[in-house]
Amino acid sequence: MRTIILKNAPHIAGFSSTAGKMEGDGPLASLFDEIELDPYFGKESWEKAESELMRRTLARALTKARMAENNLDLIFAGDLQQQCAASTFALRGQSAPLFGVYGACSTMAESLALAAMSVNAGYAEVAAAVTSSHFSTAEREFRTPMEYGGQRTPTSQWTVTGSGAVILSRDTGSVRVSAVTPGKIVDAGITDANDMGSAMAPAALDTIMTHLAQTHTAPGDYDLILTGDLGHFGSEILVDLSKREGCDLSAVHNDCGKLVFDREAQDVHSGGSGCGCSASVLCAKILPEMQRGEIKRVLFCATGALLSPVTTMQGESIPSIACAVELTR
Amino acid sequence: MRTIILKNAPHIAGFSSTAGKMEGDGPLASLFDEIELDPYFGKESWEKAESELMRRTLARALTKARMAENNLDLIFAGDLQQQCAASTFALRGQSAPLFGVYGACSTMAESLALAAMSVNAGYAEVAAAVTSSHFSTAEREFRTPMEYGGQRTPTSQWTVTGSGAVILSRDTGSVRVSAVTPGKIVDAGITDANDMGSAMAPAALDTIMTHLAQTHTAPGDYDLILTGDLGHFGSEILVDLSKREGCDLSAVHNDCGKLVFDREAQDVHSGGSGCGCSASVLCAKILPEMQRGEIKRVLFCATGALLSPVTTMQGESIPSIACAVELTR
Numbered sequence: 001m002r003t004i005i006l007k008n009a010p011h012i013a014g015f016s017s018t019a020g021k022m023e024g025d026g027p028l029a030s031l032f033d034e035i036e037l038d039p040y041f042g043k044e045s046w047e048k049a050e051s052e053l054m055r056r057t058l059a060r061a062l063t064k065a066r067m068a069e070n071n072l073d074l075i076f077a078g079d080l081q082q083q084c085a086a087s088t089f090a091l092r093g094q095s096a097p098l099f100g101v102y103g104a105c106s107t108m109a110e111s112l113a114l115a116a117m118s119v120n121a122g123y124a125e126v127a128a129a130v131t132s133s134h135f136s137t138a139e140r141e142f143r144t145p146m147e148y149g150g151q152r153t154p155t156s157q158w159t160v161t162g163s164g165a166v167i168l169s170r171d172t173g174s175v176r177v178s179a180v181t182p183g184k185i186v187d188a189g190i191t192d193a194n195d196m197g198s199a200m201a202p203a204a205l206d207t208i209m210t211h212l213a214q215t216h217t218a219p220g221d222y223d224l225i226l227t228g229d230l231g232h233f234g235s236e237i238l239v240d241l242s243k244r245e246g247c248d249l250s251a252v253h254n255d256c257g258k259l260v261f262d263r264e265a266q267d268v269h270s271g272g273s274g275c276g277c278s279a280s281v282l283c284a285k286i287l288p289e290m291q292r293g294e295i296k297r298v299l300f301c302a303t304g305a306l307l308s309p310v311t312t313m314q315g316e317s318i319p320s321i322a323c324a325v326e327l328t329r
Numbered sequence: 330m331r332t333i334i335l336k337n338a339p340h341i342a343g344f345s346s347t348a349g350k351m352e353g354d355g356p357l358a359s360l361f362d363e364i365e366l367d368p369y370f371g372k373e374s375w376e377k378a379e380s381e382l383m384r385r386t387l388a389r390a391l392t393k394a395r396m397a398e399n400n401l402d403l404i405f406a407g408d409l410q411q412q413c414a415a416s417t418f419a420l421r422g423q424s425a426p427l428f429g430v431y432g433a434c435s436t437m438a439e440s441l442a443l444a445a446m447s448v449n450a451g452y453a454e455v456a457a458a459v460t461s462s463h464f465s466t467a468e469r470e471f472r473t474p475m476e477y478g479g480q481r482t483p484t485s486q487w488t489v490t491g492s493g494a495v496i497l498s499r500d501t502g503s504v505r506v507s508a509v510t511p512g513k514i515v516d517a518g519i520t521d522a523n524d525m526g527s528a529m530a531p532a533a534l535d536t537i538m539t540h541l542a543q544t545h546t547a548p549g550d551y552d553l554i555l556t557g558d559l560g561h562f563g564s565e566i567l568v569d570l571s572k573r574e575g576c577d578l579s580a581v582h583n584d585c586g587k588l589v590f591d592r593e594a595q596d597v598h599s600g601g602s603g604c605g606c607s608a609s610v611l612c613a614k615i616l617p618e619m620q621r622g623e624i625k626r627v628l629f630c631a632t633g634a635l636l637s638p639v640t641t642m643q644g645e646s647i648p649s650i651a652c653a654v655e656l657t658r
Binding site for chain 1: 331333374376377402403407409410411412413414417418420421423424425426427428429430431432433439442443446447449450452469470510511512513514516635636637638639640643645648650
């Protein structure tokens with residue numbers, strides 16, 4: 001069975017979010033633990049800024065969980081930079097061992113899944129899942145120099161400057177991770193790197209439908225089915241596809257890429273993206289709502305477009321993946 | 330405890346290796362399952378060649394394990410390309426879900442560790458660990474254009490064109506994975522990207538000493554303590570450091586970067602490197618020796634230099650990591 005039921009359902013002991021200025025101007029402004037107005041985070045490059053962003057977020061999540069760094073047994077982390085350098089440089093000083101992961105913008109769900117699987121199996125008493133993205137490092141990595149100022153297409157998404165960290169433990173915290181459905185690669189043949197929502201929607205559909213079938217649940221059993229970074233266009237496609245499957249998600253679906261920015265007031269076209277988008281939205285908005293009991297069962301399904309600048313230049317299509325984590329209160 | 334004991338000790342049901350022409354001219358020539366003389370593997374770019382290399386290796390490992398693709402429950406895979414694109418494009422057609430991982434040249438040990446942890450916990454009945462590297466994609470990614478023909482320093486290593494895949498199951502196969510010690514990041518302050526052995530040796534020392542201490546074993550309890558890709562210089566440093574710790578590894582230590590090439594006959598300076606180096610050496614030489622009972626207890630400790638071209642250009646030092654997997658017969 002693809003869906004993995006976590007019998008011990010690890011608890012979320014703490015979590016934190018950090019966001020940049022543009023995210024701090026958006027609808028979630030009052031919900032982030034910290035909004036940093038300096039895109040350099042006090043460092044001398046955007047890459048170092050992103051590492052500082054992740055470092056602060058993990059440290060704050062530990063504090064909120066009333067833990068110290070040496071309570072951590074395992075860290076799962078990843079980001080969008082070449083060779084996941086934001087994570088490895090952020091975590092240089094940590095005493096806990098690291099499993100580096102990469103799932104593009106699905107990385108927070110992948111990290112959270114593996115951390116929960118490790119705590120569930122007794123491999124760790126306390127494990128962290130943390131991811132980040134930074135608008136300027138992603139532009140440098142995937143697109144054109146910032147100074148070029150290229151026009152964006154309507155389907156393009158805006159990489160979130162943000163990070164989210166979740167601390168899992170065996171017994172502390174009201175929200176638990178009860179199941180995981182790992183993602184398989186789905187390639188719908190989309191070759192436009194400015195239309196990642198269309199590329200990722202079929203992968204999200206595959207994972208969500210598998211999760212529902214294997215857990216014998218229907219969309220109505222969830223308070224929220226939250227995809228990561230399909231954006232406005234990709235979300236419409238997902239809902240359309242779900243109707244064609246006879247399993248309409250429209251009543252319970254939302255998307256982190258839609259939630260993080262104000263489409264009318266902010267010039268972000270199809271919405272937010274990046275490993276830090278779903279991570280920061282989860283930690284700023286969703287987990288607090290679950291803690292307060294406003295929502296009780298959430299399927300968090302982050303999506304990733306597994307392209308690289310080289311594969312795009314070589315004319316390849318965009319393999320996509322979506323990893324789902326079921327959160328219950 | 331950092332070392333994770335796998336009580337059900339998953340079995341290695343099958344494995345395979347593939348190598349390029351230069352590796353096929355080296356001392357392990359007769360041991361690889363396939364040597365491909367065409368650096369393009371019949372494809373139109375080096376990047377696509379690396380994906381084909383990984384695809385073939387995983388397919389052959391499944392065949393050798395007498396399994397079909399649809400027997401696989403989970404795949405753990407990674408490589409050195411930007412956004413781990415060799416893996417994601419190699420695995421596009423797979424029906425099994427993927428957890429993408431990144432640990433630089435330690436990725437095979439990381440993949441094998443997570444796959445074994447998943448089978449041990451019952452999350453998968455059959456899981457695969459597969460990694461690759463390709464000399465030309467790594468040169469393009471990390472160094473200078475191939476046509477530039479830059480001189481190499483004596484401490485530099487040669488990226489292996491190769492791949493290794495291991496299929497883990499609950500009950501089939503004489504070699505088992507009995508314990509895992511995940512790596513923590515160690516930064517010795519080395520800034521020379523052409524001297525990764527010096528950067529990685531302290532990380533290898535940390536993981537090996539932790540594994541020995543937490544399993545109450547001594548170097549003499551192992552037939553082989555095999556590091557991945559420290560090369561000739563890094564291996565000397567590791568042995569020196571181990572002596573200073575009062576725990577001399579010299580009698581049982583070897584290194585995949587030393588084994589894969591002939592230092593005298595092949596112009597490779599400090600030896601081999603790359604995610605495919607330790608993976609192909611493990612699957613071509615070590616696992617067959619274990620299957621035949623020639624060696625019975627091996628600590629496979631692959632090492633990774635967590636640098637990127639951007640961090641090197643920004644003058645950063647090289648954070649390193651080493652993940653250890655204990656193999657027993």
